[in-house]
Amino acid sequence: MSLIKSISGFRGTIGGNPGDNLTPIDAVKFAAAYGTWLKTQTNQSEYKVIIGRDARISGQMISQLVCSTLQGLGINVIDLGLSTTPTVEVMVTHLKADGGIILTASHNPKEWNALKLLNAKGEFVSAEDGAQILEYVDKDDYTFAEVDNLGTYETFDDAIDLHIEKILALPLVNTNAIQNMNFKVAIDAVNSTGGIAIPKLLQRLGVIHYGIYCEPNGQFPHNPEPLKEHLGDICKKVVDEQADFGIVVDPDVDRLALIDEKGEMFGEEYTLVAIADYILSKTPSATVSNLSSSRALRDVTEKYGQTYSPSAVGEVNVVTEMKRLEAKIGGEGNGGIIYPELHYGRDSLVGIALFLTYLAEKNCSVSELRASYPAYFMAKKKIELTPDIDVDNLLIKIQEVYKNEQINTVDGVKIDFPTEWVHLRKSNTEPIIRIYTESTSEEKANELADKMIESIKSIL
Known part of the structure; x- marks a missing residue:
């Protein structure tokens, strides 16, 4: 069971203990942090947020918690119900909202859910904005609206058609x-x-x-x-x-x-x-x-x-x-x-x-x-992380092993070989290291990925 707080949103497995998983308490806290941050972006009398969700079993429960929390902050909510991530993004600008939250854990299994956070452009919040929202989570200090100033709630059923x-x-x-x-x-x-x-x-x-x-x-x-x-x-x-x-x-x-x-x-x-x-x-x-x-x-x-x-x-x-x-x-x-x-x-x-x-x-x-396109083949593998693994130090050691190759460290470590490449990075959404490789055949791509896994294991 996991809970991942990052600048791109909040993701976790349903059930268990608060702070360890995405429980109702955590969903309320994260929604409150986002809503509080949103109200610091502009000085206006009313704020509006679009909410939409995928079909996960936990979706309706999380949606009700998030919508009610935003209303409690005095923010008006437009609920698209079952929707898609791009539809919510498009509706933020179409409905002239101040932001949006998509309730989905994307490709993760059904026990996962997440709050993906959008700005007024219907785009994912920046790293800087995400860091500010995380600060509100850590402070756990929110001011909710009085009864006459609660936010409104309405549904909107035409979003996918639009x-x-x-x-x-x-x-x-x-x-x-x-x-x-x-x-x-x-x-x-x-x-x-x-x-x-x-x-x-x-x-x-x-x-x-x-x-x-x-x-x-x-x-x-x-x-x-x-x-x-x-x-x-x-x-x-x-x-x-x-x-x-x-x-x-x-x-x-x-x-x-x-x-x-x-x-x-x-x-x-x-x-x-x-x-x-x-x-x-x-x-x-x-x-x-x-x-x-x-x-x-x-x-x-x-x-x-x-x-x-x-x-x-x-x-x-x-x-x-x-x-x-x-x-x-x-x-x-x-x-x-x-x-x-x-x-x-x-x-x-x-x-x-x-x-x-x-x-x-x-x-x-x-x-x-x-x-008609160039024949490249990719392999996508991963290594599960344990709390005692120092990923940053691990990636530094990998760079040393392959110091004679072309290396890019903009995001993790990418090593370019003459006819193939490998990219190692810590996932933002799961406790894993992702290993992506590409070569001129599926067999070679898998061989390169396996070779890199062995290199990592030899360092651990």
Whole structure:
């Protein structure tokens, strides 16, 4: 059981003791810290916060606690109910709110939940803002409103439909071209809110769709992280239905993975690569992804004579670098598409619409599209941490072992070899060290990851 307090939000397992897990007491404390911080940002008579959640079993309970706490601080709440992370982000600005909280633990198993915190732009709070919110948590000193000044509560049921309307209005989403292709698509929404949003989007785009695990009941039928080893059922569904491809999302719908018509993984890393290829063919610009993302994005970017720039891991870091370069497309290699024409946040729904448009324009199969990109293969592994492990010292020792290679320490340690790389970093959301590798074959990528695990074990 775990509780992780970080600048990006608060995440933990449900149940157990306060301070050790995400209990009702902790949820109230974190919501109070966020609300108190929010009221220091501007001097106004009223404040408004958007709340939305994925379909986790604990979601309704946590939502009620968070909403009531914000009301107790005198903050008005608009509750979207079952929603998606990108939908909440879009609604913060659409409804002219002062901030937002998304109740989701993303790809973590069902026993986890979290409070993801947004600013008035509908973007994740900065490291500086997150640090200030953490200070309020530590102080445990809140002033609640008197009875005549309590915040209001209202529900808003049209958020996903409005989000889809904004996607369909984008100049680079060609609804007519998609409709003319008569695409057939299979969906795995891991029994969360993608099962609400994706069918609605595909229906508007005229796409025939077959869903598995689209009931938003929070009972995840498999590990919710959209990795190859978890997706046997959707791969089979694509083949059985003779679908053009398959769509897989995580519980809060900000990560998009694709399956080709043969039931093979398109490659989570290549979701961003393909969509960037389309965007750059229409609107040349720089691109950005994090240090753990594939070299393929760099290759595609340079094909158009544009600049690729890596950022530290974390959506807020990618967004900061995208703004600096005025990049029109970017994201994270885990299937996170950030398209600023709509908003600065990872968004599977806009990713689906852009991918369908590109596929219609190319008039080729998904496997043929994948074959047109450089052949890189990634391995993603991890080492569980114990309290006695000094991670910072461990990473320093690893740098010494590989001191003759090209090393980047912007975020953890990334070691670039001539034809492959490895990235080691402490997770912000789980008590683990993530080990990402990329090479010219799946076997070589796994060998590099295993070699790095052995190096770490020899140091411990």
